[in-house]
Amino acid sequence: MIILNKKILLPVLAALCCLSNLDAQVVGGKQENYNRGDTLRGSLRAERSYDVLKYHLQVRVNPEEQFISGSNTITFEAEEQLPVMQIDLFENMKIDSILQQDAFLEYNREYNAVFVHLKQSLKRGEKDSIKVYYSGNPVIAENAPWDGGFVFEKDEEGNPWIAVAVQGTGASLWYPNKDHQSDEPEEVLIEAEVPNGLMNVSNGRFAGKKDLGDGYTRWSWKVSNPINNYNVVLNIGNYVHFRDNYKGLDLDYYVLPYNLEKAKVQFEEVKPMMECFYEKFGEYPFVEDGFKLIETPYLGMEHQSAVAYGNHYLNGYLGSDLSGTGIGLRFDFIIIHESGHEWYGNSLTAKDIADMWIHEGFTAYSEAVYIECRWGKEDALEYLKGTRRGIGNRTTIIGDYGVNSEGSGDMYYKGSNLLNTIRSIYNNDELWWKTLKDYTLTYKHKTIDTQTTEAFFDDATEVDLKPIFDQYLRHTAIPELQFKKEGNTISYRWKTDVENFKMPVDIFVKGKEKRLNPTSTWKKLQEQVSGKNDIEVKESGFYITTTFQE
Known part of the structure; x- marks a missing residue:
């Protein structure tokens, strides 16, 4: 979907403060009471x-x-x-x-x-x-x-x-x-x-x-x-119709006549996008049906092999940057985001709408993947960090099953930052990209659920990812890394809803990078530090919050 609520058109400024609504039709948030109509539709x-x-x-x-x-x-x-x-x-x-x-x-x-x-x-x-x-x-x-x-x-x-x-x-x-x-x-x-x-x-x-x-x-x-x-x-x-080709994939474009010349320029972005996504996600999953962009009277949607485009031939999201970093103005958001759904949402589909984060979290992450392909990892990490400003952390990402209930609009950028956190946990980019591509190809043209997704990424690493997925997907709060100073000693632990929570995290101690393995119980930092100014969490890689008691 496109951004949110179903991937904000109200003035763009309003959209910037309400990113949690981000996609096309994701209404966002669970309702408290369901009726028989909801059950008939969702079960x-x-x-x-x-x-x-x-x-x-x-x-x-x-x-x-x-x-x-x-x-x-x-x-x-x-x-x-x-x-x-x-x-x-x-x-x-x-x-x-x-x-x-x-x-x-x-x-x-x-x-x-x-x-x-x-x-x-x-x-x-x-x-x-x-x-x-x-x-x-x-x-x-x-x-x-x-x-x-x-x-x-x-x-x-x-x-x-x-x-x-x-x-x-x-x-x-x-x-x-x-x-x-x-x-x-x-x-x-x-x-x-x-x-x-x-x-x-x-x-x-x-x-x-x-x-x-x-x-x-x-x-x-x-x-x-x-x-x-x-x-x-x-x-x-x-x-009017014009066409192009990427490595044998037909690219067909349908636009209004007076926008033809603008479209010929703007849609050139499709080819570097395909080059990136082919490398990271695998071949376009609907080669037999071709790829189309179609100008529409609304902002956009990921309609399979017929992607709706209404971004007025502007870079960014209607000319604005959802991340607030300026990086989002380098590309046409609707082309990248809605096309990313061809892999996540259209090819690989959630069985129940409660698991729509599988569509939206991975597709929001595809924005950063495209940035990394074109401008490097640091810009991708900065963009991802910038998108956190739209996360509400008020309701859970996963909705209620069997009643046609989507989860929170946080499924977009909380979902993408969860994936980035897992990449950092892997601490091995070769393994990360292999796992992501294998996942995408393994479930090509299939319907799956959250448990299948969790198991796939968990099996690829020795770190137990189950409590991590559980905290981010089924609870509203993100993990809180607590530090406290007692004399010359610094102790640290996780505060989470999930019991016995464990997750590695990278920090800098006096400028030197170090991997910690905090649990729910206090551990002591081996290095001697004078205070919180000597400790910095690698925020670009881990979506967490930090507190320090002195």
Whole structure:
């Protein structure tokens, strides 16, 4: 997502003080009470015991009436005995009919869930499909991408300019699907009918267009890789297209005509970005579908192979630096951050939205990775340290499971600074980069959870990372390194929520670097120092707080 709340558009100054909202649709923070609607959306009930294989989405968009109509054919395989299947579609959208093998099916609706009674119960392993016809006026986003919905705008020349952004809110806002991150269709065919003279750009490869003879043209796009439901999009406008190539990867760009020359300059950044990310994360995970940047009427989103771009061809985040260091003004934030999601969030996906830090923490870290590739490690560390000013430490990074609950917006930069802390704990950059790349490639095109992530990085080092992950992800406070002076002796320990906490940390004693291994009990510093001015924590490598009692 893009920055936060779902990766702040309110004046940029407000964004700078509210970085914890950082991404596109991450609403941030857990709610105290959940209802049945939350459970229906967030849990994997018996009616969801099927694996989606394919979507064939056909939709007509009427810009004047802000109305959509069409169908989605859902091809699936039963994972257990399946007499009734749950699909999802917002209550305000009308279901016209549901067919299975040309037979009309009965269904009932509860909140945004639709329970479809199949012709006969399917056995485990059986494959079938249903076709859902639907229509309605979809929810309009008041401030995309932070609140989900359709965007119906006009470009500077008065042409309709329409887009979709629904991360967090849910793809069922505008088309029927199994709206849970644990299940992704293996392929999607998107066929969008739009008024003649406009173009629709969706995910995947262009598969042709057809003038329907009634004032509308159908634009077809084919996705050949697993894709998150919320990544499936429409982008409708008076676009012009140009293209480039990076080592055989097609780079396609769709922008408004009056921005073409600016785009040709600004989008040159994609190639050094790809060079960096290929080295650190592995090959672009959707080569078959190509890579696209598409100009949108909102700031940006990580739509798979169809990245939304609305940063007005400025460096930084709308021309400002979220880190406050000046380093963020060297690159176009939206290009780097949203493209980073192709590896983290789109290819490697959290099963439950409660673990969205896997998307946002790693992608926020990708900003620093890009800086390091281009300008060196010290600048990357300075940038990461600067982003800490937006961390609130008021609610936990991980949300509540099974109820469609995202964690705190701290998942962005607290997440990225956690990863940087782990890198420092490794104290071996060769090992760090190998582990990060292995992790990214091991879980390519897979859905995973936090425990899997923790175990992968923990297994690569002799240091026990479990209490470290636990403190940063499941508690609000960061570790506090306490020092106290008693006579000529300095003692130190960790103060944390996690019992028996251990974590190595690097400090400077009278200017000389030293690694400490504090625990929850007091230990004595071997060196003789006169006071706290003789001790300095390596803050660029470790996201902690420090206190000193004299």
